Amino acid sequence: MTTSTPKAAAKAAAREAEASPAFVVLARSGYVANGILHVLIGVLVVILAFGGRVEGDQAGVLKAVASAPLGVVLLWLIAIAFWALGLWHLAEGTLMRDRTGDLPGAARKWGRRVAEWGQALVFVALGIFAAAIALGARPTTDETAEDASRGLLEIPGGSIVLALIGIGIGAGGVSFVVMGVLRSFRKRMDIPEGGVGRSITIAGVVGFIAKGIALIIVGVLLLIAAVRTDAATAAGLDGAFDALLQLTLGPVLVGIVGGGFIAYGAFTIARARYARM
Numbered sequence: 001m002t003t004s005t006p007k008a009a010a011k012a013a014a015r016e017a018e019a020s021p022a023f024v025v026l027a028r029s030g031y032v033a034n035g036i037l038h039v040l041i042g043v044l045v046v047i048l049a050f051g052g053r054v055e056g057d058q059a060g061v062l063k064a065v066a067s068a069p070l071g072v073v074l075l076w077l078i079a080i081a082f083w084a085l086g087l088w089h090l091a092e093g094t095l096m097r098d099r100t101g102d103l104p105g106a107a108r109k110w111g112r113r114v115a116e117w118g119q120a121l122v123f124v125a126l127g128i129f130a131a132a133i134a135l136g137a138r139p140t141t142d143e144t145a146e147d148a149s150r151g152l153l154e155i156p157g158g159s160i161v162l163a164l165i166g167i168g169i170g171a172g173g174v175s176f177v178v179m180g181v182l183r184s185f186r187k188r189m190d191i192p193e194g195g196v197g198r199s200i201t202i203a204g205v206v207g208f209i210a211k212g213i214a215l216i217i218v219g220v221l222l223l224i225a226a227v228r229t230d231a232a233t234a235a236g237l238d239g240a241f242d243a244l245l246q247l248t249l250g251p252v253l254v255g256i257v258g259g260g261f262i263a264y265g266a267f268t269i270a271r272a273r274y275a276r277m
Contacts, residue, residue, distance in 0.1 A: 210260020
């Protein structure tokens, strides 16, 4: 009689999932959905830079999709694609296979594992968000961030938790910028040589830096809300772009970041083809 530990069972389930061609296709479709989402966010942000009144974030894009013909069906397909990609990252974190040969220590291994599980959480949450809008919800990211921040600030120690969340999001933004500058995203992809490969790399560099800047601003806004104990200061991506607009040359900066989001979206769509999975 053989026994199986929960850890062994989890790894066996992860291996079985990753061995399924259908699951791999679904996971790659998650990159496509994410890429399209970022391209559309970039377009809305560029419109915002030119004075338009739009929601330049995931909620604005998904609500626009919902209003299109067959939009609800498309939203469910997006949700399924995000969930599949989230499960893929969960499996990757569980198996923690070294695809690059650069994980010599246990700490580094666990760092990568936590990063994979973090990405899994993000994509599962995006899928839930898309499904909620398909079911009729019409949230705004800024109001959601403000309500969540207000709830945290009303409990003992809530301002510390909010500050830590802001620091975490800002740190994530810094990591995006670093990945763009160092082009470390190439380690997880089989990017072809020649003009196509150079275009993908350029889009990745520009896109990672632009998204990183936006996340840093969101983190700073949450940190300010925690320090001031003022939930109204908290905001999501749309609020981050509104904050940028208040700066000198704000519309130009917002337009550049919007273009960067379009580049990141194009890169992510290419990632669906060239990611090592």
